[in-house]
Amino acid sequence: MEIAVIDYKGGNVQSVLFALERLGVQATLTAEPDAIRRADKVIFPGEGEAASAMRELRAQGLDQLLPTLTQPFLGVCLGMQLLGRHSEEGDTELLGILPFDVQRFQPDAQHKVPHMGWNTLRNLRSPLFRGLREDDYVYFVHSYYAPVGAYTIAEGAHPGPFSAAVQHQNFYAVQFHAEKSGPVGTRILQNFLDL
């Protein structure tokens, strides 16, 4: 199985590569359109800031390529947010693959921003979460979120509900760091590889 991990200087790709290595699969870090198109599965990691990430994607023509992909695709963290239409972060136009607008969390005394740490998943509805239970913990680090919609396949709360995972056709994405979420995250990555 050929796995392409998209290289757009999105930060923390190494952790995703290591997680795949622990699952016994060899992935290729690449920005080559042909290699990405050819891959059996595509993983779109990401950490950092939306506007600079989109600039980098446009510079490499990936903003045109990614929406046309048809194989199973997994966005992670910022790689999920970028699939939406628009982000409040830097007032940024996104890839428009999924119909959500990314908003900033508003902190209060009990709910800090970034939303950082282990939080539960609810309303799981996808083969991506096979073998998981409601309220299993995964690791989040983010200040912006996608609201809940028809595309939501798992919810988180901080304190209001947000999309912890989304799906549209072959495009799956998780807001949390599956590669850093212990055995639960490993299971999710394995489920994606099994799709």
Added chain:
Amino acid sequence: MLTKRIIPCLDVKDGRTVKGIRFEGLRDAGDPVALAAQYARQGADELVFLDITATNQKRQTLVALVRDVARELDIPFTVGGGISAVADVEALLLNGADKVSINSAALQRPALIDELARRFGSQCIVVAVDARSTPEAGWQVYTRAGTQATGRGAVQWCREAADRGAGELLLTSMSHDGTKDGFALEVTGAVCAAVTVPVIASGGAGRLEHFTSVFEQAGADAGLAASIFHFGEVGIPELKQHLHSNGIPVRL
């Protein structure tokens, strides 16, 4: 619900764990990777590696260590200790560190926090603050491994660091560190009230109840400790059970 986090801190020197760690079932307690994996299995929520290497080889050994740890570990970890250059931060993050913590370099040039946050995102920039209380000056920030007073108030510096883009604060009370008499509840509470980013409390943990207090009374988001975990005085599974039975949300 977001859980409170338990974070063991490992001191490393020349790529090896220091402080005579005693750990049952671990053949080489000086191996940071084996120790990290052991803590992850026990339920640690995150790890902090504090590099105390003083040689010129520091950068290379630290990057190699980060790579080895990231290859094995499936929970997040932060790396700190003498980090001052943007290039160092970049190398650590690219090799798999989730967060980098800066201390003296931020005090020397606070704009470094803004630069790092803009470049890498706030979520991976931790500002570590070493504070000590004196009767005359209250809680003051110290630098250079706690040897030098800065004249800055702890709460005020924490607020500035958060405003400049720190995504998390690691607040160590030097007045409590090593005492095992409990965390510095007052200053931790004051910092938690002053900022909207997560705060890790450090220094003074000796018993299970100390963690309960720092979460319930001071409002800390995470509790960090070193020797009590390394010497098995407090086990992470029993600590989490204790917190859970006191109604504090933890990942079990």
